[in-house]
Amino acid sequence: WRARGRGHILRYVALKWALCFLVGALAAAAGFVANLGVENVAGAKFVVTSDLMLDGHGSAFAVFLASNFALTMLAAVLTVYVAPAAAGSGIPEVKAYLNGVDAPNIFSLKTLIVKIVGCIAAVSSSLHVGKAGPLVHTGACIASILGQGGSRKYRMTCRWLRYFKNDRDRRDLVTCGSAAGIAAAFRAPVGGVLFALETVSSWRSALLWRAFFTTAMVAVVLRALIDFCQSGKCGLFGKGGLIMFDVTADYVTYHLIDLPPVITLGVFGGILGSLYNFFLDKVLRLYNLINKGKAYKLLLAATVTVCTSCCLFGLPWIAACKPCPTDTREACPSIGRSGNFKKFQCATDEYNDLASLFFNTNDDTIRNLYSAGTDDEFHISSILVFFIASYFLGIFSYGLALPSGLFVPVILTGAAYGRLVGMLIGSQSTLDHGLFAVLGSAALLGGSMRMTVSVCVIILELTNNLRMLPLVMLVLLISKVVADAFNANVYDLLVRLKGFPHLEGYAEPYMRQLSVSDVVTGPLQTFNGIEKVGHIVHVLKTTGHNGFPVVDEPPFSDTPTLYGLILRDHLLVLLRKKDFIRSCTASTLNALNHFSHAEFAKRGSGKHDRIEDIELCPEELEMFVDLHPFTNTSPYTVLETMSLAKALILFREVGLRHLLVLPKSSKRAPVVGILTRHDFMPEHILGLHPFLFKSRWK
Amino acid sequence: WRARGRGHILRYVALKWALCFLVGALAAAAGFVANLGVENVAGAKFVVTSDLMLDGHGSAFAVFLASNFALTMLAAVLTVYVAPAAAGSGIPEVKAYLNGVDAPNIFSLKTLIVKIVGCIAAVSSSLHVGKAGPLVHTGACIASILGQGGSRKYRMTCRWLRYFKNDRDRRDLVTCGSAAGIAAAFRAPVGGVLFALETVSSWRSALLWRAFFTTAMVAVVLRALIDFCQSGKCGLFGKGGLIMFDVTADYVTYHLIDLPPVITLGVFGGILGSLYNFFLDKVLRLYNLINKGKAYKLLLAATVTVCTSCCLFGLPWIAACKPCPTDTREACPSIGRSGNFKKFQCATDEYNDLASLFFNTNDDTIRNLYSAGTDDEFHISSILVFFIASYFLGIFSYGLALPSGLFVPVILTGAAYGRLVGMLIGSQSTLDHGLFAVLGSAALLGGSMRMTVSVCVIILELTNNLRMLPLVMLVLLISKVVADAFNANVYDLLVRLKGFPHLEGYAEPYMRQLSVSDVVTGPLQTFNGIEKVGHIVHVLKTTGHNGFPVVDEPPFSDTPTLYGLILRDHLLVLLRKKDFIRSCTASTLNALNHFSHAEFAKRGSGKHDRIEDIELCPEELEMFVDLHPFTNTSPYTVLETMSLAKALILFREVGLRHLLVLPKSSKRAPVVGILTRHDFMPEHILGLHPFLFKSRWK
DSSP: OTTSOHHHHHHHHHHHHHHHHHHHHHHHHHHHHHHHHHHHHHHHHHHHHHHHHHHOHHHHHHHHHHHHHHHHHHHHHIIIIIOGGGOBOSHHHHHHHHHTOOOTTTTOHHHHHHHHHHHHHHHHTTOSOBSHHHHHHHHHHHHHHHHTTEETTTTEEOGGGGGGOSHHHHHHHHHHHHHHHHHHHHTOHHHHHHHHHHHSSOOOHHHHHHHHHHHHHHHHHHHHHHHHHTTTTSTTOOOOOSOSSOOOGGGOOOOGGGHHHHHHHHHHHHHHHHHHHHHHHHHHHHHHHHOSSHHHHHHHHHHHHHHHHHHHHHGGGGSOOEEOOSSOSSOSSBOSSOOSOBOTTSOTTEEOHHHHHHSSOHHHHHHHHHOTTOTTSSOHHHHHHHHHHHHHHHHHHHTSSSBOBSHHHHHHHHHHHHHHHHHHHGGGOOSOHHHHHHHHHHHHHHHHTOOHHHHHHHHHHHHTOGGGHHHHHHHHHHHHHHHHTTOOOHHHHHHHHTTOOOOOSSOOGGGGGOBGGGTOOSOOOOEESEEEHHHHHHHHHHOOOSEEEEEEOTTTSSSOEEEEEEEHHHHHHHHHHTOOBSSSSOOSSOGGGGSOGGGGSOOOTTOOOOGGGOOOOHHHHTSEEEOGGGSBSOOOEEETTSBHHHHHHHHHHHTOSOEEEEOSSTTSOSOOEEEOHHHHSHHHHHHHOGGGGGGOOO | OTTSOHHHHHHHHHHHHHHHHHHHHHHHHHHHHHHHHHHHHHHHHHHHHHHHHHHOHHHHHHHHHHHHHHHHHHHHHIIIIIOGGGOBOSHHHHHHHHHTOOOTTTTOHHHHHHHHHHHHHHHHTTOSOBSHHHHHHHHHHHHHHHHTTEETTTTEEOGGGGGGOSHHHHHHHHHHHHHHHHHHHHTOHHHHHHHHHHHSSOOOHHHHHHHHHHHHHHHHHHHHHHHHHTTTTSTTOOOOOSOSSOOOGGGOOOOGGGHHHHHHHHHHHHHHHHHHHHHHHHHHHHHHHHOSSHHHHHHHHHHHHHHHHHHHHHGGGGSOOEEOOTTOSSOSSBOSSOOSOBOTTSOTTEEOHHHHHHSSOHHHHHHHHHOTTOTTSSOHHHHHHHHHHHHHHHHHHHTSSSBOBSHHHHHHHHHHHHHHHHHHHGGGOOSOHHHHHHHHHHHHHHHHTOOHHHHHHHHHHHHTOGGGHHHHHHHHHHHHHHHHTTOOOHHHHHHHHHTOOOOOSSOOGGGGGOBGGGTOOSOOOOEESEEEHHHHHHHHHHOOOSEEEEEEOTTTSSSOEEEEEEEHHHHHHHHHHTOOBSSSSOOSSOGGGGSOGGGGSOOOTTOOOOGGGOOOOHHHHTSEEEOGGGSBSOOOEEETTSBHHHHHHHHHHHTOSOEEEEOSSTTSOSOOEEEOHHHHSHHHHHHHOGGGGGGOOO
């Protein structure tokens, strides 16, 4: 379409925006459905259980356990049997995709549906998992499915969307989709844009502005849906506007004297965050050993949910009942789903502060912990127990085979940690404990995720209080610096654990000592401009390369000359069409006319041609095919003496998949190698040059 | 330093952070000083004038006019005679610098000082100029001066800072500095980061995170300084915390019914914003014709300030006095510097609403317009008069030879525009007029600056109200889309007007039809690996190129081979050192040892070696110099058949200055051309290929 005139380009641009609009609206709808589902399912569960608590504890526990178990198993069975790619948070997969690694099936329609349903079930089952990560994955899924023009498998395709059959447009759309996911999860549009910005490696201002549009749509749609719910049509969902955890502005005053406690909070938050990553890594490795079959995965999920339910129901018993405060606006004790004062096993005018934390949905617990002016509501022992339980429940819940996010558990644990620090410091600081909880969340998020700017904005958008900005920034910076001294951020750990060849955007020092010729390996497969079909089939069958240099040999040029680069996918299209020529001469007719644009379009995920599927008779194998019209004549190239570090920067900044290596001397073959992502991976380079190990400082 | 071990790298990293800290702290201090200066100077002026108004109008006007005139002339004289580069907002210069264009003297110490002092004087003189742009320039100046290790001219250099003698580190630091400038101007740290993000073309996550650290420091330092002032030690400055224009949360409710007015606001805001850019462009072209000498510049500034003073003092007379509301908390009428109810010429219990807008500092006027629950305070005619006057005063004030920002006038005009729309819509909308004012500012900023994400966050940080987020986003998107249909954003217009070769980050469609060989021009100057001194001197004197390919000819290699690229600056260092060899043979001793690292360091701005300054005797001209040790052996290269669009992407994404063009066929010279920024400029390309004009759609 590129040269097809103004009308096409206008249509293309309009389509881009329309898709962003759709992605935003659908992601908002998905986020809304997830919230609605969780609030209603979990809410109903807590209402029933609380009512039963009035009569007898045994039956209440039985109902609680059974409903949690059923919900967890629903999520796990769906994930294990229908869409294994829906397990986990999905952010590592999205991150890897945006880095250029296509994992199989991560953006299929099945994954999308299982992700939403499984996420509702998993979160409702009181497991310590969040819905932010799954919503990011959901947003990315929606974007990818729309971008590839619907799901071909289910015959829901759209002719209009065929414009998007290239990698870059699709990747841009997925970026917008992941921004929309965060925006929908936390109702934080700006935070969503920044999250996508920190996740994706390269960035253009046009993309920034489209992501912003997408999240604006999310905000508008969410706002409209919440308006609709405020009239009470959404069951137990309905409270809470666009701001999830409102922190009243009046309580936010701070002075220079509060700096030491805040710095302490940041330092220990960084340590706890990096420990969180460390434990998570270990637990996931352990789970990988256990999860050898589908039955084992289900068994593991069942074990963890039973343990979690026992913790949630059992631990509140160790807390002493507190008498209700007299001056509170809320009902005390509150029987039912929300409220700061859970009655649990206590007498009529008392409440159990630990039950207020454990026996609640995650969102309500965070709201309790963030609430201002509640310094005396909690025992320090209750907060301590909750913090420790929450820390380890979060770690053990993540690796299960069901959709599970990391954000909410970390926020929750951080809030408890912050309150704990606030209580320990006591009268040394004038800060409200609710504020300490917010800062604690920031500290733990900074220590674990290390995404400073987006986390900062997300926290501000969650709490609607910009006065805290300097403190939040400070805590985040400190905890990130401290945590960076110990290990990598949690998503990098997860990406590495899954074995994705994630390429960093910067060159490590040892790469400066190498030139690209030091890492080029293996025999290079090239094709002639007019190549024998049999040779192409042989090469495609025997190698796994995705790109091949095309070289014009003497009959067609004076000396061997590089003509360009041809992709495996395009060769497969050529072979399938069987539009061959009988002799090794340049064809006079334009072979491109035999093909439509769509045939060379990038396929949707999960639908790949394979060379084995193409059957050619021996006669056809002896024929020739003119590759010239199908070759990319402008591949990016480097000289073989180029520094590896500089080649990496070119590779990452421009976002390449293949980089041709040219010889320095004109006497050699016109192309001496081809660099792909794997050639830049530290494992590969250090494998070739083991002596560099000692100069690698990380 | 790159291969000098761990200690050096640690020191380098620590230095980077320390510099960011310093930049943040100094930018905050500069912002604070500017605010303090303006509030005290302008405040004193208004207090004196208001007091005189009680006695007689003539003397008040005389004092008002005289003080404004004196302040304007102070700013103009300083700018014209000391540092002409300090004129204007400075954002276009910073933008061009970050794009890779070094304008002379923009980051000198003189410019810095004149910028701060001139900005205080200009803003205090009631000219319709802001201090945000100058503060961005100030922040960038501070960063650049620190980055180059102090000002060499004034002998304030620091040995420690010599690590930063390369372009990339310095550019990163300037990015952080401009972020700090916005953060200090609006007390908006996150907005500052995003502003830098939208200004700079390429972006890495490490830089994002360092910019965030810088603005966090700004926030902390500002907060501490404001804490200090709250005890009344700062004269008239002291009110207002970190949030400049607090919009009370209670008034922010909106429903779907408010959408049409908001969309209307956005559409007309976009039109007004693009008209603003159009008029500004015309007025600046006119000013460029007038400003042929220093005297003319001063005369122009004097004319505009007199006209402005007459407007500000004269226009309030046309407004009718309004009786004071009885239920207000503020004093009415307020005599003195701030307050919503200016007495001006009115009776004792009346106030002049137009004077409340005109006869105030810009910040106080914005605060008045943003204030909630003041729907009945202003006549619609007053707002209309103020809007029109503010619109054109802003346009006519910008091009004067003094530091002047665009942000505040646009915010102010937009606030008046928003109130006007709110009043015209009347009871059709439930929104508060203060809210309309905020949205009006957003609409006009979106229409003029087109920086959606950062403007959105800046407005939220100015007003401390996240509930408005969906509305602000919507207004910004609409006004940007509408305005983009008419012309470019104001900074691009200014950059173009100043003639900076600003290179866009994307390729225009016609570039796809060209290959790089179509734009390479002129005879290529290359050097041999061991070159005659006379030839080097001749080439340097006769060409203006900054980079030269180094080619090894047959005596040293089998065929002519590209060895690398050498920079003009490095050649000059070599020539000055006069470390020549007598014969054309490879030197055995390592010539690099004769030079210290610092000699090849990038010079500070304004300090350039010239070939004319180097004197060589005829004998030396006949000698040779071995260029090999000083050549960059890893230049980026493209083949001559590479698509121009793809080459541009490489050039921009990697941030190059020179791109070598290699021949396709191995029979030709090893390098056929060199591409620089100018070769990618549309003017150059279209000059070479005029037939492309018709296929260029923009």
